Amino acid sequence: MKRAFTDLHLKANPKDPHTTQRIIDKAAQLGYCQISIPLTLGAHEEQLNTLKTACTQTGIEFVSRVDFKPRNQEDLMRFLRKFRRKIEVICIICDEKELARHAAKDRRVDLLNFPSFDYRKRFFDRAEAELASNAQAAIEFDLKPLIMLEGPPRVRLFANLRRETAIAREFKVPIVLSSGVGEWHLMRAPRDLASLAYLFGLGECEALNAISSNPNAIVSRNRFKLSDKFVAPGISVVKEGKDP
Template sequence: MVEGYYDLCIRYLPEDKEAMEKFLLLAKHFGFKGVGITESPNKEYITNTCLYNTFLDIFFGIEIDEENPGKLYSQVSRGSREANYVIVKGGSDKLNRSVVDTPDVNILSLPFGMKEGGLDHVIAKSAANRGIALEFDVGALIRYRGGKRVHVISELKQRLMLARKFNVEMVLTAGARSICDMRSPRELIALASLFGMTKEEAMKSLRDTPASIIKRKKTNEFIEGVELIEEHVYPEKQGESC
């Protein structure tokens, strides 16, 4: 099977260099190409723990949990400058609508078991238009047992139906909160099949979508002192114009 899996929603930041090393070794052992940590570390931490690492790509995202739409806007724009990608935690209907209208949001993460809220067709449609990916957190299937898991599976099934209908991008993740919550890509695919996701969809949401989220961000960035003067014209197009 082709390599190149990413897990972008790891909500765990290893405390020191040793923990980081263990974490990276485990991720490598599982066959990930890159991991994305959604806890915001300071610069000192990054230089101390991540520089020596060459075998795995590490990305730092930011997860925003903000009820107020006005504050959300400013937090997202600040977060998108600092981090590789931005995840916003949804909730009520009003909040979700303002999230999908905010620019620079990459991933929308919705909690389970909300009475007023969750994914509906309006949010699915505008998320698809703006290229916002929807997080499918199979960590809930691992953590819960019994009744709660039953509800989680049916909710994920509902979200999958809407995502398929409106072509919303999907991101499959283990939603790890500690090193013990990590799962390998093949296991994530198997867990996704529990709520009806096909193998192809699961592989796309582990490989192509996360890769495009990271790439999207990278292409917008320039090193200090460099600026884009004009768009590059490809040779074959030049030939046509002559």
């Protein structure tokens, strides 16, 4: 069966329609079926609709996503309460250990993203992985730094990614590979992105899953939860009708 590739992290600025359109066109040309551009917190419905329309016209699906870097636990809870029932994918950027733990154990969080440039702030250890595994959260690896960095910072990043991949595998935490690029010339085809994962010990099949089935599972799970048919975990509307 043909894989449906998804890039959940294209850092286009929705306020710049020309660049955004170019990125969307490029994604379609490279063979992506679904893309996501993180919306700003104050984004209007209009902006979301514009992006959805632009994607539909080029034949790909748009996935709504918000990235959030909480200052404290209350901030995180407030954010999740406000956005969970509106947005399809929620990503928490963890740059503090305590917040990373809270995000990992919250079932409303879909993706955990750690800063690529500061290896001291990559808190994905065994404890974090266990919490994420129980809460069905996935870890997201942005591959732009692997393309852009050179020398010791890239070496350190490889070492971290390799360690985190092994931990994620051990605790069955899904890995999501995203490009994380905001410039069209840095965009890569899905299989090219997957081949980069060879550099930190992800097998070919695992890498392809990380760019297709893993993100697709998150999106379809959340779309179902946001639909009218979902009542509560394990309960959904199968058929509606009148009493006889």
